[in-house]
Amino acid sequence: MTRLTSPTQTEKPMLTSYTRFQQEFATGLASAIEAAYSESIDDASLYSDTHVAALIERPRKAQFGDLAFPLFPYVKLVKEAPPVVFEKIFAKLYLPDDLGEVTFAGGYLNLTLNTTRLAKALAAEILPAPDQFGSSSFGAGKxxxxxxxxxxxxxxxxxxxxxxxxxxxxxxxxxxxxxxxxxxxxxxxxxxxxxxxxxxxxxxxxxxxxxxxxxxxxxxxxxxxxxxxxxxxxxxxxxxxxxxxxxxxxxxxxxxxxxxxxxxxxxxxxxxxxxxxxxxxxxxxxxxxxDKMDEAISRLEKAGLTSESRGAEVVDLGEFNLPPCLLRKQDGATLYATRDIAGLMYRWDTYRxxxxxxxxxxxxxxxxxxxxxxxxxxxxxxxxxxxxxxxxxxxxxxxxxxxxxxxxxxxxxGHVIYLDDVLQKAISLAESKIRDKNAELADLSNVAKQIGVGAIVFSQLSVRRQKDVNFTWEGALNYEGETGPYLQYTHARLSSLLRRYHSQSDEQSVPNYNELDYTVINDTNTHQLMATIARFPATVENAAKEYEPFLISSYLLELTALFNSFYQRRDENGKIVKILSDNKALTDSLMSIVIMTRATIATGLHLLGLEAPEEM
RNA sequence: GCCCCCGUAGCUCAGUUGGAUAGAGCAGCAGUUUCCUAAACUGCGGGCCGCAGGUUCAAUUCCUGCCGGGGGUACCA
The missing domain is CATH 3.40.50.620 (HUPs)
Incomplete structure (x- = not known):
């Protein structure tokens, strides 16, 4: 086997289960469209893999499946009704046997991934090193x-x-x-x-x-x-x-x-x-x-960028619709901008x-x-x-x-709220909550700190950057609903499950993912949970691309909400169906999902700067 | 005056390469616990997506104008 070493290789995102499913779907769709419509669509790029892949989106609602392909652009081109377009493409659509099921709804061709394949792919991706799930070497050397x-x-x-x-x-x-x-x-x-x-x-x-x-x-x-x-x-x-x-x-x-x-x-x-x-x-x-200001300024002077204006030394930026950048005040003292410029020069020279x-x-x-x-x-x-x-x-x-x-x-x-006061209040609230609910908890004060701080940190990351956030004591000290403690609580529940699982099974480790039988799982809630886990690597990547930790926050809320209903799903009689049961094949399979979810939540919390307590 | 950001449920916010019936949490109401952690789960009610045009097969999303809020606009940082 030859290893490709093209320079662009490192630029490619890691091939995760999720991206692999997308690729298979796109490839199949592209050839189906070509087979069905190459006569009526002149532009061959419209049925290229990459073009099709770019159109694939995530359905708004879970009932529509895991991946969606909008038919509208083709509907317009060939001037046929959406159901007709769907039928023609569907007739020529050959996807790998176990990829999933294709349906038509509202102008979309939807794919619901095969649960067993989804589960197996995820298990193979995550279980060998749960802590590493979502990481990559994308930034290596940068x-x-x-x-x-x-x-x-x-x-x-x-x-x-x-x-x-x-x-x-x-x-x-x-x-x-x-x-x-x-x-x-x-x-x-x-x-x-x-x-x-x-x-x-x-x-x-x-x-x-x-x-x-x-x-x-x-x-x-x-x-x-x-x-x-x-x-x-x-x-x-x-x-x-x-x-x-x-x-x-x-x-x-x-x-x-x-x-x-x-x-x-x-x-x-x-x-x-x-x-x-x-x-x-x-x-x-x-x-x-x-002591680095003079040099920075003289570099700008040598480049012919500086001028004198109203007694100050400036770089005129009028042609860029910006006010002039002041380097020296009338009295010769430097300013904020001067220091930032010198700082950047220094950082560039030092760090490249x-x-x-x-x-x-x-x-x-x-x-x-x-x-x-x-x-x-x-x-x-x-x-x-x-x-x-x-x-x-x-x-x-x-x-x-x-x-x-x-x-x-x-x-x-003098209108100041000390961060320290806020943190201390949050911590003591967490402490009194633990005393109510789990008074025997070992290391109580440390966990209280993790939760109190987590609540405050998360409150800042649960809104998109650009928006103003309104701090209220009520909001900061609310530990229910979409909050840091909610995420931490879910993590603690998962950890508790894992402890129990280990205490009642012989093996102390992770179930062997090659031997898991996922055919025993067929409910939509579990399917959704796994499909959501699969999106984690892409979520981290987007958060980096957009410099937006909020994307991880909202992802985690979605994931934990799904887990919590998975955890409390009921049978026809309204009785809770437990994860740990006498059915070993089912328990092992469900526990593998628990392990994957737990690792994802722990990693996500860590990326946001929150601790993930095992108990609370 | 000019430039930037924001305007979505009573409140706090998602919805962002334009796509399906605009979604969560909080607050309110009604349920769920002989305990795999109820900091949870299930259900109900709740919307001229600031207003008016335009582009498009399709606009909460893009463009223009207006209204409302915030910020910036040379010797503060």
Missing amino acids: RMLVEFSSPNIAKPFGIGHLRTTVIGASLNRIFAFLGYETVSINYLGDWGTQFGKMIVAYQKWDGEKELAENAIKGALSLYVRFHEEEKNDPTLSEAARLAFKKLEDGDPEMTELWEMFKTVSWKEFERVYNVLGIKFDLITGESFFN FCESLYIVGSAQADHFKQVFKVLELLEDAEGAAPDERMTGKVKHIPFGWVKFEDQALKTRA
Whole structure:
């Protein structure tokens, strides 16, 4: 056997059970269409495998089967009624014997996969290594930078920071699961005029005393007071600007204060990251680029991109319908954009990434457009070779606001909800629930933490990125329905089943998938459950492609809902049909599905950043 | 003014390369437990898909305009 080593091979998605079924269906359909209609359809590409495969979709409802092929385009071409088109294609349709059953409904040619074949294919795909299901080597050899969280450490860690943190951590895990070498970066806001403000406030209003009791809340009250008094006292803004300028020029007193603020806040942030279970490969701050600004700016100057405008040094982006990108203020101090540009240059030189993602709120969309455009202009001007360009590889991944009780959270106005408070409340609620339901649970407090944190994390990932989410205590502390704890609960149920199965059967391991008899399974619920499991690899891939962890969240909700009704399905008398029964062939087969479902849920939860407790 | 995002059930949201009777959860109501974990399951009610045009065999989905909400729009980040 010869192994093909074409360079495109790694670009192809892994061949999963699901994609294989699609291919077989498409191939069969393509030849059937050709046989039936090659006379009346001139364009041969309309019955090519790839064209047909692209048309195949998933039916809206399970009753229509597993795969659907819309006949409308052909109906229009040959000017025949849909049922006629169906009959003609169906007459020429030869699919592998065991692929499934074809039906016609509503203008679609539908395929319901053969349950036994579906089950066998899945078992062969998953059971040998359940943990690996859905993973791939697609990203092998590619380096992916994911910058997220990036809090401004002059401010408290509020729930406003939750989304970037949770979305970024999830994307990082997803890409790693797909074989990428990921570098998670926390780019701390540890520089800028805000520190000038803090320093002024600290010196003016006895900050030492203010911070002594509770550093974080003390710092916040200084910050809030500054913004309140600034409204009536313009000299404060000027003082802050000056303080920051002194800091930037290396003034020892300013530097000492700045270090102190940094240490105090970072301690608090680190604690919260630990609770969330998030680690970074690289923690840097804007200040890291202080000594790299001049070089970045002079590179832009040499390329002839800079100009002077109203006393500031800028890159004019008027022809791209963007405001000018400011590099230096009138007083010579640099800005956010300058640091991001220097940062990108540095990252490109250091990492040569295949992609670099910025998980930052959509309010900063224009900022990133500017920065990326400046770099594009620079690479154009320097005549960089195509593979030496970072343009197109750097991406802003935007997301909507977190609002509280329908109001925007404004740190400056002191309107803050501490993430830590939220997490602690969620955890103690989980704890009291466990005491109600499963008081003897070993490791109770650790499981409570997993569930409480899971509830909060999941709440941020159960809506598409671009939408604003409205934080309410009621919503965050609801553990029923479409929530993180619901997913975790289902996982715990599955784990419990597995424990019982092992305790009553001789073998401690997974059933041998070659010997399983799936012909004993014929109900639609189980079929649907398996068809849904089969979609997991494609779901992970889509989540990566769209930078959208939500796709995994909604998939998991669908999967767990199906499992829970599978688990509680009833016979004619309304009695629950148990999975573990005296019928060994049936039990083994059902348990193989339990094992596959459990592994999929555990992996999915992990990719979202939730723990999967075995008991709760 | 210009640019971007959002508008779907009472509430929170799915529905995204345009396709079948627009779906979930919460809340409400009615059931299910001699316990394979009821943080669950089953059923019921609930919709001018913001409005008006256009493209199409087909529009919640694409285009245009309008209305409503949010954000951005050079020395904050």
